[in-house]
Amino acid sequence: MKTFFVILEDSIRESIDRRSLIILLFLSIVAIVFCLGISYQSENPETLLARNFSQLDRLEYTRSAGLSSFNMSNSIGFEAEIDGIRPVTPEDGFPKDVAHGYRIDLTTTQSHLNGLVRGWRSFQEDIERHGLDDDEQEEVEVPTTYPPEDWQQALRERIAHDLFPHVHVGKAQIGAENEVKIATAVAVNDWADIPGAHKQSLFFGLVEQKVIDTSLSEAVVNMQRVLANTFGGFIGILIALGVCSSFVPSMLQKGTLDLVLARPVGRVPLLLWKYLGGLSFIFVFGSFLIGGCWVALGLRTGYWDPMFLLSVGVLMLGFSFLYAVSVTVGVWSRSTNMAFMVSVGVWGISSSATGLYRSRDVLLKSSPEWVKTLIEVLYTILPKITDLDTLNTWLFSKATLDPMAYDRIMKELPEVDWFFSLGTSFAFAAVVLALGCRLFYKRDY
Amino acid sequence: MTTGTGSAISVRGVSKQYGSGVRGVHALQPTDLEIANGEIFGLLGQNGAGKTTLVKILLDIVRPTTGETSILGKSSRHTQARSSVGYLPEDHRFPEYRTAAGMMDFYAALSGSPKHERRVRSGELLEQVGLADAGKKKIRGFSKGMKQRLGLAQALVHDPQVIFLDEPTDGVDPKGRAEIREVLTGLKRQGKTIFLNSHLLSEVEQVCDRVGILHRGTLVRCGATSELTRSEGMFSLTTQPEPDEATVAAVRELVVEVNVTGTELEVQIAREDDIDGVVDLLRSRGIGLRALSKKRLTLEQVFLQVIDEKVEGKS
Numbered sequence: 112m113k114t115f116f117v118i119l120e121d122s123i124r125e126s127i128d129r130r131s132l133i134i135l136l137f138l139s140i141v142a143i144v145f146c147l148g149i150s151y152q153s154e155n156p157e158t159l160l161a162r163n164f165s166q167l168d169r170l171e172y173t174r175s176a177g178l179s180s181f182n183m184s185n186s187i188g189f190e191a192e193i194d195g196i197r198p199v200t201p202e203d204g205f206p207k208d209v210a211h212g213y214r215i216d217l218t219t220t221q222s223h224l225n226g227l228v229r230g231w232r233s234f235q236e237d238i239e240r241h242g243l244d245d246d247e248q249e250e251v252e253v254p255t256t257y258p259p260e261d262w263q264q265a266l267r268e269r270i271a272h273d274l275f276p277h278v279h280v281g282k283a284q285i286g287a288e289n290e291v292k293i294a295t296a297v298a299v300n301d302w303a304d305i306p307g308a309h310k311q312s313l314f315f316g317l318v319e320q321k322v323i324d325t326s327l328s329e330a331v332v333n334m335q336r337v338l339a340n341t342f343g344g345f346i347g348i349l350i351a352l353g354v355c356s357s358f359v360p361s362m363l364q365k366g367t368l369d370l371v372l373a374r375p376v377g378r379v380p381l382l383l384w385k386y387l388g389g390l391s392f393i394f395v396f397g398s399f400l401i402g403g404c405w406v407a408l409g410l411r412t413g414y415w416d417p418m419f420l421l422s423v424g425v426l427m428l429g430f431s432f433l434y435a436v437s438v439t440v441g442v443w444s445r446s447t448n449m450a451f452m453v454s455v456g457v458w459g460i461s462s463s464a465t466g467l468y469r470s471r472d473v474l475l476k477s478s479p480e481w482v483k484t485l486i487e488v489l490y491t492i493l494p495k496i497t498d499l500d501t502l503n504t505w506l507f508s509k510a511t512l513d514p515m516a517y518d519r520i521m522k523e524l525p526e527v528d529w530f531f532s533l534g535t536s537f538a539f540a541a542v543v544l545a546l547g548c549r550l551f552y553k554r555d556y
Numbered sequence: 557m558t559t560g561t562g563s564a565i566s567v568r569g570v571s572k573q574y575g576s577g578v579r580g581v582h583a584l585q586p587t588d589l590e591i592a593n594g595e596i597f598g599l600l601g602q603n604g605a606g607k608t609t610l611v612k613i614l615l616d617i618v619r620p621t622t623g624e625t626s627i628l629g630k631s632s633r634h635t636q637a638r639s640s641v642g643y644l645p646e647d648h649r650f651p652e653y654r655t656a657a658g659m660m661d662f663y664a665a666l667s668g669s670p671k672h673e674r675r676v677r678s679g680e681l682l683e684q685v686g687l688a689d690a691g692k693k694k695i696r697g698f699s700k701g702m703k704q705r706l707g708l709a710q711a712l713v714h715d716p717q718v719i720f721l722d723e724p725t726d727g728v729d730p731k732g733r734a735e736i737r738e739v740l741t742g743l744k745r746q747g748k749t750i751f752l753n754s755h756l757l758s759e760v761e762q763v764c765d766r767v768g769i770l771h772r773g774t775l776v777r778c779g780a781t782s783e784l785t786r787s788e789g790m791f792s793l794t795t796q797p798e799p800d801e802a803t804v805a806a807v808r809e810l811v812v813e814v815n816v817t818g819t820e821l822e823v824q825i826a827r828e829d830d831i832d833g834v835v836d837l838l839r840s841r842g843i844g845l846r847a848l849s850k851k852r853l854t855l856e857q858v859f860l861q862v863i864d865e866k867v868e869g870k871s
């Protein structure tokens with residue numbers, strides 16, 4: 112164990128000498144300062160509700176097809192005027208769950224309400240079909256009018272959709288000339304979970320305040336995803352691979368290795384310590400980046416999400432799979448460039464294989480059989496680095512999002528068999544590292 | 557720890573072939589060698605003779621094709637065999653990002669030397685090899701000679717019992733060489749065992765108790781330095797005055813061969829007693845004797861002789 116710290120210290124000195132650790136710390140500071148520069152301000156409830164209720168007509172949703180997803184926007188042909196927005200009072204006699212919310216009085220027409228029911232139902236059917244096999248749908252007779260109970264239900268579901276989980280829709284009061292008045296109420300007990308409820312400004316107010324169309328909690332999760340998956344999991348791992356790929360080849364240099372091998376340290380432990388040295392390197396970097404951003408985000412948003420800290424571990428996982436490749440290729444070729452390029456290559460190939468395999472029904476539909484087999488083999492043996500982004504997203508969403516937003520994000524993520532994904536990735540790293548150890552152990556230097 | 561007896565280094569039937577097939581290189585033929593505790597052993601040989609290969613096998617840096625080696629009774633294949641071993645590789649290259657002192661500390665730590673001890677020792681050693689001022693400087697700026705001295709210092713930093721030095725004076729100026737020799741004799745006084753690889757014969761001659769000559773992977777000669785350089789039946793005499801031509805001719809009758817340079821006579825005789833006849837002859841002719849000694853060969857002469865024999869033997 113002592114030997115480990117001696118070797119680790121040496122590796123860290125080496126990376127400090129190359130200025131590479133500095134680059135990574137600088138990158139982290141940029142991310143942390145960016146987080147510190149964000150601020151959120153909640154919108155005035157009346158403005159928010161007015162905006163949301165005037166947009167009930169538009170339905171936006173995401174539909175995924177293969178690797179890509181489309182943002183769809185549908186109009187369901189509903190219009191209503193807002194007569195007034197005010198806090199719910201006990202005299203309103205509304206149910207408990209909206210008792211501390213807001214009352215919104217709407218005026219609309221019967222035909223608009225009929226349109227709403229029709230539009231809403233067909234939207235739901237569309238969602239259930241996942242937009243596939245459109246042509247096979249048999250035409251059904253669509254009624255033109257619906258009873259007031261249907262209006263009520265459709266309006267309640269529409270308002271609840273992506274917006275307010277707690278909604279009360281009062282009885283429709285049919286007036287003259289087709290006109291209908293409806294009293295609705297929504298609970299806004301968790302302001303942070305309501306989409307569009309916050310204005311965001313960036314860079315310490317340099318970039319102006321803008322209403323964001325996600326909820327605050329979703330914005331925080333998105334931010335965490337960018338930090339953990341893009342900054343840490345992509346840029347960070349890439350740079351760390353570049354830095355750490357030199358550890359083994361530089362130790363193996365002619366004239367340098369002899370000095371170490373003549374010491375009472377076994378070759379296999381020596382190589383494994385070097386490997387762990389690389390992991391400690393990413394741990395130091397990851398802790399600094401994630402820890403710093405955690406504090407900054409916590410200060411700016413009030414979300415102190417411990418799951419975000421776990422992403423340091425996820426970062427190390429991803430790096431550990433790839434660094435095994437780098438170490439082994441480093442032993443084999445004694446070249447830093449080779450070690451770096453091959454490990455990045457494996458990363459690229461594994462990510463493509465994972466993506467292609469997951470969407471094989473769409474993307475590989477007309478490919479020859481051998482391509483399908485190749486992709487399947489690659490997918491099975493290579494580490495599944497991209498799944499770790501999914502893992503992070505899942506962790507962050509679980510911790511921070513309200514159930515509605517959580518479900519929405521989960522629908523966008525691929526389904527992952529974690530036992531298989533992590534198991535095969537670990538197996539890959541272990542086999543590759545064992546090969547490296549064997550090679551290092553057997554060679555004459 | 558040091559007993560002064562027993563074998564510090566043992567090589568039994570070791571041979572090495574690098575690679576295989578036609579492109580394989582037979583670097584070492586089966587070799588046996590024992591080096592006692594406290595001995596300074598010099599391994600001589602031309603470039604490519606296999607000296608480095610033998611040392612690397614002892615240190616488990618290269619694996620032998622056949623045979624076994626051990627250091628202080630422990631097989632070289634065991635990590636612990638290297639716990640009391642110092643090594644100065646030829647063409648060593650230090651990590652340039654460290655200071656001299658930092659690097660000494662790193663290697664001492666790898667050898668399991670405790671923190672306090674290694675700090676003290678590395679300071680002492682850097683001073684001993686004349687690098688006291690350079691301790692805090694990055695190795696990047698060191699000259700070849702400085703690196704060589706540093707190499708010697710790192711080999712000794714954990715106070716090893718057995719020290720392997722592969723061409724330690726390579727690239728070192730004459731003054732530096734003298735200093736290194738001094739360090740070596742100091743180590744011998746402490747009872748350390750030293751295995752010295754060199755192609756510089758005078759160096760080896762000056763410090764080594766025992767010498768082996770390696771030629772094309774074969775250990776062709778091995779013995780005490782004094783034994784190897786002793787030459788049977790060679791005497792050198794200093795006379796006063798210079799012997800005249802007639803005297804030289806008379807001496808030539810008595811001996812196998814004679815060479816004269818001024819007052820110096822070098823005679824080769826068949827039997828040891830014959831030298832008395834030569835002395836009597838000179839005295840009877842009124843030529844005084846100022847010195848008489850058994851002539852020794854230089855190691856270089858021995859070496860060249862061995863190589864010549866081998867080359868002739870082959871052709």
Ligand SMILES: Nc1ncnc2c1ncn2[C@@H]1O[C@H](COP(=O)(O)OP(=O)(O)O)[C@@H](O)[C@H]1O
Nearest residue numbers: 574581583601602603604605606607608609610
């Ligand atoms: N790693 C190696 N691979 C192949 N051949 C080698 C290797 N190391 C040494 N040799 C060859 O083995 C022979 C002995 O080399 P070496 O032990 O370095 O000799 P010396 O130290 O006496 O100069 C040389 O012919 C050399 O070319």
Ligand SMILES: [Mg+2]
Nearest residue numbers: 604607608646
């Ligand atoms: Mg050599």
